Amino acid sequence: xxxxxKKNWRILLLVVVVLGSTVALFGPGFGxxxxxxxxxxxxxxxxxxxxxxxxxxxxxxxRAPLSGYTATDVALGGETPEAVAEAVAAELDNAxxxxxxxxxxxxxxxxxxxxxxxxxxxxxxxxxxxxxxGIREGVTQQTRDATIGVIQEKINQAGxxxxxVQQVQSITGEYFxxxxxxxxxREEVIDLLEERxxxxxxxxxxxxxxxxxxxxxxxxxxxxxxxTAAQRERGTGAYVPVTVRNTADNGQSPAHAxxxxxxxxxxxxxxxxxxxxxxxxxxxxxxxxxxxxLLLVVDGEVVNSFGxxxxxxxxxxxxSWADTGNFRLTTTEFAEAERISLNLxxxxxxxDLDISGEGTSSSISASQGENFRTYSVVIGVLSVFAVAxxxxxxxxxxxxxxxxxxxALAEVYALLGFAALLGYPLELAVIAGFIAVxxxxxxxxxxxxxxxxxxxxxxxxxVFDSRFRRAFWVIGAAAATTIIAMSPxxxxxxxxxxxxxxxTVLGVLIGVLITRPAYGDILRxxxxxx
Amino acid sequence: xxxxxxxxxxxxxxxxxxxxAVPLAFLVLALAIIGGWVVATGAxxxxxxxxxxxxxxxxxxxxxxxxxxxxxxxxxxPDSVRTIPGDDVVVVTFQAAEDDPEGLANDLxxxxxxxxLTTTAVDQVxxxxxxxxxxxxxxxxxxxxxxxxxxxxALFRTFVPSLAVVASAFSDLVIPIAAMNLLxxxxxxxxxxxxxxxxxxxxxxDILLNDSVLRRTGEFYESVSRAMRTGVTMTLxxxxxxxxxxxxxxxxxxxxLRDIGIILSVGLCADLMNTYLLNVSLxxxxxxxxxxx
Numbered sequence: 001x002x003x004x005x006k007k008n009w010r011i012l013l014l015v016v017v018v019l020g021s022t023v024a025l026f027g028p029g030f031g032x033x034x035x036x037x038x039x040x041x042x043x044x045x046x047x048x049x050x051x052x053x054x055x056x057x058x059x060x061x062x063r064a065p066l067s068g069y070t071a072t073d074v075a076l077g078g079e080t081p082e083a084v085a086e087a088v089a090a091e092l093d094n095a096x097x098x099x100x101x102x103x104x105x106x107x108x109x110x111x112x113x114x115x116x117x118x119x120x121x122x123x124x125x126x127x128x129x130x131x132x133x134g135i136r137e138g139v140t141q142q143t144r145d146a147t148i149g150v151i152q153e154k155i156n157q158a159g160x161x162x163x164x165v166q167q168v169q170s171i172t173g174e175y176f177x178x179x180x181x182x183x184x185x186r187e188e189v190i191d192l193l194e195e196r197x198x199x200x201x202x203x204x205x206x207x208x209x210x211x212x213x214x215x216x217x218x219x220x221x222x223x224x225x226x227x228t229a230a231q232r233e234r235g236t237g238a239y240v241p242v243t244v245r246n247t248a249d250n251g252q253s254p255a256h257a258x259x260x261x262x263x264x265x266x267x268x269x270x271x272x273x274x275x276x277x278x279x280x281x282x283x284x285x286x287x288x289x290x291x292x293x294l295l296l297v298v299d300g301e302v303v304n305s306f307g308x309x310x311x312x313x314x315x316x317x318x319x320s321w322a323d324t325g326n327f328r329l330t331t332t333e334f335a336e337a338e339r340i341s342l343n344l345x346x347x348x349x350x351x352d353l354d355i356s357g358e359g360t361s362s363s364i365s366a367s368q369g370e371n372f373r374t375y376s377v378v379i380g381v382l383s384v385f386a387v388a389x390x391x392x393x394x395x396x397x398x399x400x401x402x403x404x405x406x407x408a409l410a411e412v413y414a415l416l417g418f419a420a421l422l423g424y425p426l427e428l429a430v431i432a433g434f435i436a437v438x439x440x441x442x443x444x445x446x447x448x449x450x451x452x453x454x455x456x457x458x459x460x461x462x463v464f465d466s467r468f469r470r471a472f473w474v475i476g477a478a479a480a481t482t483i484i485a486m487s488p489x490x491x492x493x494x495x496x497x498x499x500x501x502x503x504t505v506l507g508v509l510i511g512v513l514i515t516r517p518a519y520g521d522i523l524r525x526x527x528x529x530x
Numbered sequence: 531x532x533x534x535x536x537x538x539x540x541x542x543x544x545x546x547x548x549x550x551a552v553p554l555a556f557l558v559l560a561l562a563i564i565g566g567w568v569v570a571t572g573a574x575x576x577x578x579x580x581x582x583x584x585x586x587x588x589x590x591x592x593x594x595x596x597x598x599x600x601x602x603x604x605x606x607x608p609d610s611v612r613t614i615p616g617d618d619v620v621v622v623t624f625q626a627a628e629d630d631p632e633g634l635a636n637d638l639x640x641x642x643x644x645x646x647l648t649t650t651a652v653d654q655v656x657x658x659x660x661x662x663x664x665x666x667x668x669x670x671x672x673x674x675x676x677x678x679x680x681x682x683x684a685l686f687r688t689f690v691p692s693l694a695v696v697a698s699a700f701s702d703l704v705i706p707i708a709a710m711n712l713l714x715x716x717x718x719x720x721x722x723x724x725x726x727x728x729x730x731x732x733x734x735x736d737i738l739l740n741d742s743v744l745r746r747t748g749e750f751y752e753s754v755s756r757a758m759r760t761g762v763t764m765t766l767x768x769x770x771x772x773x774x775x776x777x778x779x780x781x782x783x784x785x786x787l788r789d790i791g792i793i794l795s796v797g798l799c800a801d802l803m804n805t806y807l808l809n810v811s812l813x814x815x816x817x818x819x820x821x822x823x
C-alpha cells in the first residue's frame with residue numbers, strides 16, 4: 001500500500017500542489033477582501049480568485065511623501081507634549097498647536113503644516129528653547145501610521161473597493177505613502193487624498209470696525225456622533241447631523257463652550273423669526289447686516305455661512321441645548337455635505353501628502369486594463385505553443401515532449417494558485433515573471449531530458465538516478481544564481497520590479513522543489529526499460 | 531516535419547583568438563554605442579518616464595486625426611508623440627516639469643479633454659523621485675550582478691572558467707542595451723526586468739557548459755558538443771517563445787511585453803554567440819594551457 005506512494009511521491013506532490021492551486025484559484029474564501037458594503041462575489045474579478053493590479057484592472061496609484069519636518073533627539077525636559085507643542089507653535093506665525101506634534105517615545109517634535117520651511121522650524125525650536133539633535137524632512141513614524149489609517153478609512157468610507165495604503169521606504173531612507181485604488185480615475189483619488197479634511201465652525205460677528213471672527217468654536221474632535229449627509233426638508237441645501245460632546249474630563253465641555261459662545265455673540269437677539277437671515281458675504285468676508293453668523297470652514301476655506309433657527313438660539317440662550325448637543329452642519333450642496341460627512345468620519349489627515357512636489361501618480365482606464373488582461377492570456381498561450389512546437393521538433397518523441405509541456409504548464413498554474421492564495425495583484429511585470437519562469441523551467445526540463453537520455457537506454461533505476469542527480473546539479477546551480485540575482489529586487493522599493501522578482505523566485509523554487517523532480521519521475525517511468 | 535539537429539562545430543579549425551574575436555568585437559561595438567549615447571544624450575540609454583520625471587498621457591486614437599489634434603491641444607510642446615497602432619493609442623510624453631508635475635498632469639488632462647481627446651492613462655513622476663528610482667534601479671542591478679558573480683565563483687572555485695561565465699553574462703547584458711538604444715526602446719523598470727531575466731538565462735547555458743567540461747569525465751570537444759546539444763536547444767526554445775511574445779504583443783500594443791520579448795531575443799542570440807565562442811575559447815585555453823601553468 002505504502003510502496004507505490006513512496007516510489008512516486010514526487011509526482012504525487014505535484015498533483016497535490018496542482019489540486020491546492022485549483023482550490024486557491026476557484027474555491028470560495030480565497031477571493032479578494034470585499035470592501036464595506038460589498039459582498040464577496042462583487043469583489044471577485046472574473047471567474048477566478050485572482051486579483052489584478054492597476055495595469056490589468058485600471059485604476060490609480062499615488063506615491064508621495066508626507067510634508068513636514070521633524071526635530072530629532074529633542075531635550076523635552078519632562079514637559080508634557082501639549083506644553084511643548086504650544087511653546088513651539090507660538091514661535092511659528094503660520095502654524096497652530098494642532099500642526100505641531102510631539103512624540104516623547106521618539107524624542108521627536110514635528111511640524112506638519114506644509115508652509116513652514118525648515119529654517120522657520122529651526123528658528124522656532126531655538127526660540128522655544130528646546131535643544132535638538134537635528135532636523136530631517138518628513139514626519140514621525142507615529143504620524144505616518146496615523147495617516148495611513150486615516151487614508152484607508154477615507155477610501156473605505158468613499159466605498160472604493162480594493163484600495164490599499166502602505167508605507168514604502170526608498171533607498172535614501174525617505175518614507176513614502178503608496179496608495180492604490182483600482183477602478184478609479186486619477187483626479188477622484190487625488191482629490192480624496194489632497195483634501196486634508198479639517199472641518200471647523202467659526203462665528204463671524206459685527207464689531208466696532210466691521211466684522212470679527214471667533215475661530216474654532218467647534219472643531220473636529222468636539223463631535224461625538226456624525227450622521228450621514230441628508231437633504232434639507234424644505235428649501236435647498238443639505239446638512240450633516242452631528243452631536244457635540246457635552247461631557248468633559250476637566251473644564252467646560254465642547255457643547256457648553258459652544259453654547260456660551262453663541263449666547264455671547266447675541267444669536268438669540270438677532271434671530272427672532274424665520275425671516276432673520278445671515279448676511280455674510282463670502283467674497284468680502286464682511287457681514288452685510290448686523291446678525292452674527294456661523295461659518296462652516298473646511299480645509300481653511302469658508303464653504304457655507306448660516307444663521308440660526310430661533311428655537312435653537314433660544315434653547316442655547318437658556319442653556320438647555322447642551323443637554324442633547326444636536327446640531328446640523330448646513331451646506332448649499334448635497335455633494336459637499338457628503339464630503340464633509342466622509343471627512344469627519346475618517347478624521348483629518350495628520351499631515352499633507354506632498355503629491356505635487358516629490359510624489360508620483362499613474363492611472364490607467366478600466367477598459368484598457370481589461371484589454372491588457374485578455375491580451376496577456378493570449379500572449380501567454382501563444383508563447384507556450386511556441387515552446388511546445390520547438391520541443392516537439394527537437395525530440396520528436398511525445399513521451400518526452402508531452403510531459404515536458406504539461407510540467408511547464410503545471411508550474412505556471414501553481415504560480416497562479418500562489419498569487420491567488422497570497423492575494424498578490426497580477427500586473428504586467430508579474431506576467432513577465434511568469435514568462436521568465438516558463439522559459440527557465442523548460443530549459444531545465446531540456447537539461448533533465450537530455451541528460452537522462454544520453455549514452456543509450458536507461459535500463460535501471462540506478463542509472464537513471466545517477467544521471468538525474470547530475471542534471472540536478474546544473475539546475476540547482478542555475479536556480480541558485482537566479483534567486484541570488486533577484487533577491488535584492490524583492491526588497492528594494494522599485495514598484496513593478498518587486499512583483500517580477502518575487503514571482504520569478506517563487507517560480508524557480510516551485511520548479512526546483514516540486515515540478516522538475518516530478519518530471520524526472522515521469523520520465524523514469526516512461527523510459528526505464530524493465 | 532523537420533527535426534532540429536544541433537550542428538556540430540569543428541572548434542579545432544579555429545584558434546582561441548579567432549573564436550574570441552567575434553564576441554569581443556560585438557562587445558566593443560556595443561560599448562561604443564552606449565558610450566556614444568552618453569556623449570550625445572548624457573545617459574547610457576533612452577531613459578523612460580520613471581527615470582526622467584515628467585508626465586505621460588495615453589490618448590485613445592479613435593480613427594480621427596488624433597496626432598494633428600495633439601499638436602494643437604496642449605499649451606506645452608510635447609517632448610514625444612508615439613503611436614501604438616495595435617492598441618489605437620497615442621502616447622504623449624512631456625519631460626520633467628521642475629516646479630509642479632502634478633499640477634501639470636491635471637492641466638494636460640484638462641487640455642486633452644477640452645480638445646475632445648480621450649485619455650486612457652496618465653502617469654506623472656516628479657524629477658526628484660525619478661532620480662531616486664534611477665539610483666535604486668542601478669544599485670539593484672549591480673547587486674544582482676555582483677551576487678550572481680560571487681555565487682558562480684563559489685560554485686566552480688576556479689578563476690578562468692568562473693570569469694568566463696561572468697564575462698559572457700556581462701556581454702549578454704551590454705549587447706541588448708546597445709540594441710535598445712538603436713531600436714529606440716526606452717529604459718524602464720519593465721525593461722530592466724528583461725535585462726535581469728537575461729542574467730538568469732545566460733547563466734543557465736554557461737553553467738551547463740562549464741559543468742560538462744570541468745566536472746564530467748570525457749574529452750574536451752566531446753564535452754563541449756554534449757553541452758551544446760542541450761544548451762542550444764534550451765536557448766532556441768526560449769528565443770522561439772520570446773519572438774512569439776514580441777510579435778503578438780506588438781500586434782496587441784502592449785509595449786512592455788513587446789519590449790521584453792525583443793530585448794530577450796537579442797540577449798539570447800548574444801548568449802548563443804558568447805557561450806559557444808567566448809566561453810568555449812576561454813575554457814579551452816584554461817583546459818589546455820591555463821592548467822599546465
